[in-house]
Amino acid sequence: MELIRGKSGPQVWLDAIRYLRGNPSHQDFDLILHIADPVALSAADRAVVNRTDAFLKGHGAGSLNTVAETIFPLQDYLRGKRDGVFEIYPDRMGRIHAVRSDKRWGCYAMRILRQKDRDGKIYNPLKELLEKLERMPQYKASFELGLGYPQEEEPAGDDIAIYEGAIDRKRPYGGPCLSHLSVKVDDGKVRLNATYRSHYYMQRTLGNIMGLGRLLYFLAHETGMGIGPLTINSTYARLDTGFAPANWKLADVDELLAACATEYEREMIAA
Template identity: 40%
Template sequence: MKPIHADTCVDAWLQGCDHLLAQEQDAWRDYNLVSEIANPLALPPGDRAVVDILNRFLVERNGLPFSTVVNTIFPAQLYQRHGAAGVYERYVSDVLPHVLKHPDCAWGTYAQRILCRVDADGKEFSPLKALVAKLKSQLAISGTNRGTYELGTIDPLLDIPIYDPASSDRNRPNGGPCLSHISVKLTADHRVMLTAVYRSHYWVQRTLGNLFGLAHLQHFIAQEAGLEIGPLVCHSTMAQLETHAKRWNGRQVRDLVARCHAARSLAVAA
């Protein structure tokens, strides 16, 4: 297991890059990288420069833009513009069709599964909305339960089956969904902590966007429940700093990581 203690999402991603680059015996792959991020929404200038470099790298090679990866988990800009009602009501109609146009998202998005499901009676409901309501109801009583807020696979009618073995997910040898489970907890001082478990994590194309998407989801839950945001934990049960036969090679990945480190260091020094 590799524990990563980081201040920001970019910090965690770069630490993971460095660790995976050292795993040359297994094609830059390792198991059980656990990142704890103290300030998941923080984006100082050096970190913003890293996001810009990574986004250009991906877009120039026909990968998913950084913002699209974020939106597969949570539509942060929709929340900023239209509030919670906009997220619940407009994601499927306004955002999802654009995301699904990219071939890498043909299976759907996590946000779609979090925001809109169908119960056993054929009625649509929002698992995320139900989780927020459950959290708020617990805060209104004494003896608040701090560990019953799951977005996972326990009960597809009450929780969010992000990885759903009852669907075609079980037949996909590769590709999404790689996020298996999300667990939401309350800390002793009533901050919202979010833990995500990935069965597989592609560090170049997905991980940094995933971390920011999770951070925005965590922020949404905290805001709507009237709480502060706590640490974000991401458990990548398998992580790979991947190359792509038609998009980028190992030399380009090494160069990408080096440029990201340099840009962040330059901003800190300034």
């Protein structure tokens, strides 16, 4: 168990990669990341994002933006505001799912945008959470957002569990990794806490940080509140060497770490 904290997402992610690289097993349980400002990026932060994105794509993995968009569709928000997120994106994803064998593609965003209640009526969990934030900003801890299976039955209570037993119980791998999102209000700022059941730190985590930061930006911007910190609990964290078709070696990770460290050293010198 380790707590890693810092100002920006790329900085904290890089420190987490170093920590896991230093562990003999390259893994740990309950690795907690606390990012004070998950949205703003310095020039060095952007350079680290660009280097990491090039590394992943160069080794057969998806881009950071692809990972981030599965959590929150920023491009649809920038183009269509609330309606882009609440209506246009789900409609587009519905057409994509209709022609894909993998119906779970992009499911994180869809899990927070489309559910069915006990009466079979489709509702939008993110929309209702946002409306609750706007209606009751004086409450600090009343805004939970689980990620149950899209358009399936909602369990009792306000929480929607991401783990769907009927679908996920026999999967040793490949099930949803993001388990729960908890939104808090503190002194006029929106805070976000995310729990992951399993986390691949090279192939997924920086993209996840970006996507969660976009979700936090959306909630803060739409409510007129400030942007608070992002906290991530990786209940199992692993420094991975890619999974098919992606692949890299620990020596490649070491080269990336050194190059990213150089970006922050240059920024410090310039300051």
